[in-house]
Amino acid sequence: MSDHPFPTAVVTGASRGFGYAITAALAASGTRVVAIARDVRAMRDELGEAVFPVAADATDETLAQDVIRKHRPSLLVLNAGATPHMAPVHEQTWDTFSRNWHVDTRHVFAWTRTALREPLAPGSVVVSMSSGAALGGSPLSGGYASAKAAVRYLRGYAADESERSGLGIRFVTLLPNMTLAGGIGSVAAEHYAASQGMDLDTFIKGRGPALTAEQVAKAVLDIAQNPDSAPEYRLGGEGPTPID
Numbered sequence: 001m002s003d004h005p006f007p008t009a010v011v012t013g014a015s016r017g018f019g020y021a022i023t024a025a026l027a028a029s030g031t032r033v034v035a036i037a038r039d040v041r042a043m044r045d046e047l048g049e050a051v052f053p054v055a056a057d058a059t060d061e062t063l064a065q066d067v068i069r070k071h072r073p074s075l076l077v078l079n080a081g082a083t084p085h086m087a088p089v090h091e092q093t094w095d096t097f098s099r100n101w102h103v104d105t106r107h108v109f110a111w112t113r114t115a116l117r118e119p120l121a122p123g124s125v126v127v128s129m130s131s132g133a134a135l136g137g138s139p140l141s142g143g144y145a146s147a148k149a150a151v152r153y154l155r156g157y158a159a160d161e162s163e164r165s166g167l168g169i170r171f172v173t174l175l176p177n178m179t180l181a182g183g184i185g186s187v188a189a190e191h192y193a194a195s196q197g198m199d200l201d202t203f204i205k206g207r208g209p210a211l212t213a214e215q216v217a218k219a220v221l222d223i224a225q226n227p228d229s230a231p232e233y234r235l236g237g238e239g240p241t242p243i244d
Contacts, residue, residue: 010076021216022220026075027051033052038057061110078126088139100142125170126155131148155171176235
């Protein structure tokens with residue numbers, strides 16, 4: 001039995017942005033990473049044999065069951081998400097408005113539910129990626145902010161159930177600020193800059209220190225390994241800040 005804090009981890013949305021940086025950091029630390037995304041063809045060649053790529057839809061609850069039963073991870077990083085349709089609410093349809101509910105929220109629900117039902121081993125950690133938009137709203141991204149707010153609620157529900165049942169699973173949610181490093185954030189930033197009549201560089205500089213994908217990855221590893229971590233953190237260029 002390895003004494004590494006996380007011999008095996010699962011990262012969803014692993015092929016780009018935050019997910020790729022998290023996968024790379026975990027693999028470099030000695031963790032075997034089950035990397036889940038729709039296109040993972042190059043990941044093993046790029047990041048080495050510690051990465052076990054799985055090309056799949058992260059919202060599939062059967063996938064969650066199969067992966068957890070087969071690989072017995074002690075860390076789940078639930079990072080998958082859809083790029084929201086950027087438009088004001090009156091220019092959305094229900095299909096575009098609800099897009100992130102069907103990906104971001106649904107996949108966190110599926111993996112969180114499975115983590116409790118299998119369950120993961122005591123001492124395991126589930127890190128879910130929400131968004132700073134869950135705190136302040138995001139009027140040009142449809143249901144994105146509300147979908148990410150639901151991710152926060154799911155963390156709390158799961159943490160309460162873990163404690164009630166004596167499972168010993170820790171649930172943490174991270175809320176990154178908008179950043180060009182996140183893929184989705186770069187799309188949002190372009191639209192918000194345009195709506196305010198700014199060029200993109202001016203808009204980003206006005207938001208303070210930029211958050212990088214590497215900072216997100218470091219925060220995930222540091223917080224996951226700290227049993228005394230807070231349940232929620234806001235992530236900005238200054239580093240993680242606990243949310244009261």
